[in-house]
Amino acid sequence: MFTLNKTGFEMFDCFRAYGLAFLIGGLENNAIIHIYDKGPAYIVDVEGNIPKNPDPKIFEITEDNAWFLVFQTFKERKDLKVKPPIEDVKDIAIQHYNEILDMHSRHDFIPEIGNSVKDGRTLYQSIDVSAAKGYREEKRSVYHEGSQLQVDKFSWCIASIGAAWFGVWPRNLMRRDTSFLVCSIPNPKKVLLITHREIHERIEKQFCPISANTAIVHYSIKLVNAVLGKYDETDYDEVIFNVMQKTGQQPKPGGGGRYNLTFLKELTKTSAGQETLKIMDRHLLPINPNIKGIKQDVALALSDFLLHPTLDNFRIFESLYIRGEINKELYSWEKLQLEELLKYVEPA
Amino acid sequence: MSNLHNLFKHPAIESFGKALRIAVGINEDYTSLVELDYAERREELALALKKFLRRLDANARRYEREHAGKTAFKPDEKDLDEVVGLAEQYGVRLVCAAIISHALVRTEKGGEES
Numbered sequence: 001m002f003t004l005n006k007t008g009f010e011m012f013d014c015f016r017a018y019g020l021a022f023l024i025g026g027l028e029n030n031a032i033i034h035i036y037d038k039g040p041a042y043i044v045d046v047e048g049n050i051p052k053n054p055d056p057k058i059f060e061i062t063e064d065n066a067w068f069l070v071f072q073t074f075k076e077r078k079d080l081k082v083k084p085p086i087e088d089v090k091d092i093a094i095q096h097y098n099e100i101l102d103m104h105s106r107h108d109f110i111p112e113i114g115n116s117v118k119d120g121r122t123l124y125q126s127i128d129v130s131a132a133k134g135y136r137e138e139k140r141s142v143y144h145e146g147s148q149l150q151v152d153k154f155s156w157c158i159a160s161i162g163a164a165w166f167g168v169w170p171r172n173l174m175r176r177d178t179s180f181l182v183c184s185i186p187n188p189k190k191v192l193l194i195t196h197r198e199i200h201e202r203i204e205k206q207f208c209p210i211s212a213n214t215a216i217v218h219y220s221i222k223l224v225n226a227v228l229g230k231y232d233e234t235d236y237d238e239v240i241f242n243v244m245q246k247t248g249q250q251p252k253p254g255g256g257g258r259y260n261l262t263f264l265k266e267l268t269k270t271s272a273g274q275e276t277l278k279i280m281d282r283h284l285l286p287i288n289p290n291i292k293g294i295k296q297d298v299a300l301a302l303s304d305f306l307l308h309p310t311l312d313n314f315r316i317f318e319s320l321y322i323r324g325e326i327n328k329e330l331y332s333w334e335k336l337q338l339e340e341l342l343k344y345v346e347p348a
Numbered sequence: 349m350s351n352l353h354n355l356f357k358h359p360a361i362e363s364f365g366k367a368l369r370i371a372v373g374i375n376e377d378y379t380s381l382v383e384l385d386y387a388e389r390r391e392e393l394a395l396a397l398k399k400f401l402r403r404l405d406a407n408a409r410r411y412e413r414e415h416a417g418k419t420a421f422k423p424d425e426k427d428l429d430e431v432v433g434l435a436e437q438y439g440v441r442l443v444c445a446a447i448i449s450h451a452l453v454r455t456e457k458g459g460e461e462s
Contacts, residue, residue, distance in 0.1 A: 311352065315445050319385055322452055326372065332454035342353040342449060 002044040002104040007111055010240050010258065012128035012151075012159050014185050016111075017042035019162030020104060021193045023093060026055025033193040037237070042188070044104070054097050058161060059090035064201070067164040069183075070126045073250045085160070088121070092157040100154050111155035120150035125253055126183060127156075127163045129242035132253035166200060170207040170215055172287055181244040181251050182207075182215045186223055186236035187258065195234045199226050208285035210299050212243040216259055217303040218285045221277050224264045228274065237261060263309055263344055272336040279337065280306075283330075294324040314345045351438055355446035360430035363423040364397075365450020367404055370421060372451050375407045381451070384444045390432075393440045397428065 002020060006013045021033045021044045031048035061067045071085045083091070093100070103109045112120065125132035133146040151159075168184045188196070203222045208214035220239050227234060238258045244251035267273035285299050301317040324330030355361050368384070371377035380403055383396035401423075408420035423431075435443045 311441065311445060314352070315385075315441070315448075318445060318448055318452060322372070322381065322448065325452065326378070333452045335453045338449060338453055339353065339356060342356050342446075343350055345350045345352040347351050 002046070002101070003107045003109070004042040004044065004104060005108075005110045006040055006042070007113060009113070009123075009128040009130055011183070011185060011242055011256065012123065012131070012155075013042065014187060014240050015127055015159040015162030015167065016155055017044060017162065017188065018166040018185070018193075018196075019158035019160065020044050020100070022058060022165055023054050023097075023100070023158055023161055024050055025193050026051060027057050028055060029194045029197075030055075034233075035188040035191045035193065035196075037187055037189050041107075050101070054093050056090070056094070058165065059086060059093070061086070065164045066167055066169050069169050070124060070160060070163045070167065072126065073124065085121075085124075089157050089160045092153050093161070096154060096157075100158065103154060112152040114150060115147050117150040117152055119153055121153050121156040123149045123151045123156065123159075125242075125244065125251070126167075127159050129244060129253045129256045166196070168200070168203070168205060168219060170205050170209070170219070172206045172209050172289065173215065175209075175289060178209050178289055179246050180212055180254055181246060182212050182219075182241060183244075184216060184219055184239050184241040186261075187238040187240055189237040190233070190235045192231075192233040195231050199223070199231065199234065202226050206287045208287060208299055208303075209289045210286075210291070210296055211303070212241075212254065213303040213307060214285055214299050216241050217306045218281070218287075220259055220261055220264055220306075221281050221285070224261060224268055225274075225277055225281060228268050259307065263306065266344060267340060270340060272334070273340040275334070276337045276340050294320065294327060294329050298324055298330065309344050310346050314342075351442055352446055352449075355434060355438060355442060356449055358430070358434065358446070360423070360427040360434065361443070361446045362450060363427040364431055364447045365453075366421060367423050368400070368447055368451045369453065369455070371400065371404055371407070375403075377403050377407070379403070381448070384448060387440055387444050390435060390440055393435055393444065394432070396444075397431065401428070 004013065004016050004020060017035050021035050024046055025031060025033045030051045031046045034045040036043045036045065067086050074085055076084055123131035131149040133148055166185055170182060173181055203226050207218035216239060223236065223239065227236065238260050240258050242256040243254035245254040264277065267277055280302065284302050286295060297320045298317065301313070301320050305313040305317045321330060325332055368380065372381050380396070380400040383399060387393040387396045404422060408422055411420045412418060431443060
């Protein structure tokens with residue numbers, strides 16, 4: 001049993017949990033590994049033998065992982081005195097494997113985070129957007145870039161593994177004509193690692209690119225649809241997300257948070273609700289970034305409603321949708337399916 | 349269960365919703381839709397319903413004239429009283445949202461609407 005005490009950097013914490021579990025399990029899934037969110041800490045529970053060494057294949061850049069995206073701001077130069085981060089992760093994981101396991105088998109290990117940590121590593125904003133330069137400091141009247149945040153190398157190493165293998169980076173947001181990037185990860189309330197890997201691979205990484213909200217909501221819908229009825233041993237309660245704004249230089253921090261999946265999970269409990277989710281996924285949240293007009297407006301209104309199911313948001317959605325119906329751009333709802341959605345509209 | 353869901357299933361709301369669906373889908377009466385959409389107070393709702401019923405009545409008479417022997421759908425007086433009562437109980441915005449929701453819904457199979 002391994003404990004990963006939370007630090008408050010939500011995405012970093014979640015990546016550490018997935019990363020440690022994957023470091024132990026490797027690509028071959030050598031043990032039965034569960035991850036639990038127990039409030040102040042994540043617990044990684046391992047049944048079976050723990051391998052003596054980590055699987056070296058997890059440090060290779062392949063189509064199945066996002067190593068390149070996690071460290072995309074790293075620019076390799078000949079005169080650089082530090083190792084490229086992927087090599088650094090690999091060296092730390094292989095050389096200090098037992099040390100990493102030992103420190104996380106204690107209940108009192110808390111990652112060291114600060115402006116200067118002895119032998120620490122820079123916490124990349126791709127691992128947690130709150131670590132981005134200048135995000136935490138006041139910069140009134142005098143311009144400065146802001147400081148980097150450092151973290152102890154062991155926590156950095158496992159968080160990087162988690163981010164590379166389990167961070168969800170929508171492929172269609174990599175296009176030049178989209179102005180933002182989103183990275184998300186489902187929070188493991190109770191997750192069997194092998195199942196999580198299967199779900200992660202099954203979900204097509206193309207989400208509605210109209211706004212960060214539409215992308216996050218679209219991923220969440222795909223996630224609950226993928227889990228539906230197939231995986232009893234896996235339960236996600238929230239999606240943790242980070243948003244970055246693309247610029248001519250590195251992406252800049254654009255916020256982050258957690259999206260509670262209760263509403264979407266409630267919808268999956270009836271067949272009409274499941275159909276409603278499928279309609280949203282296939283027709284109401286388009287993955288084409290060039291979509292314009294009423295379909296774009298409806299996608300924005302729908303994502304706002306799903307994020308905050310208030311009467312006001314429903315009325316905006318309803319009002320736009322009926323205009324789409326009149327223009328023959330949107331289909332009419334089945335009564336039962338719309339009824340299912342109405343059940344969750346919060347009273348004004 | 350939300351109030352909106354309870355209202356959506358209420359027979360009087362269903363009746364007005366069906367009438368609005370006909371008005372928007374067949375008679376292209378978008379004015380009634382906009383008036384209901386923007387009604388916030390009871391007086392505004394009463395006015396919107398009054399105008400809506402007047403337009404619906406005109407269209408119904410035209411339909412019946414053109415299709416001899418057929419009867420156009422119209423909410424009855426009891427439905428109107430109940431909708432007004434519901435607006436007092438739940439609020440105008442919720443009642444309007446429930447009526448408009450019915451206009452989003454597909455016509456039930458076999459149900460001839462006019």
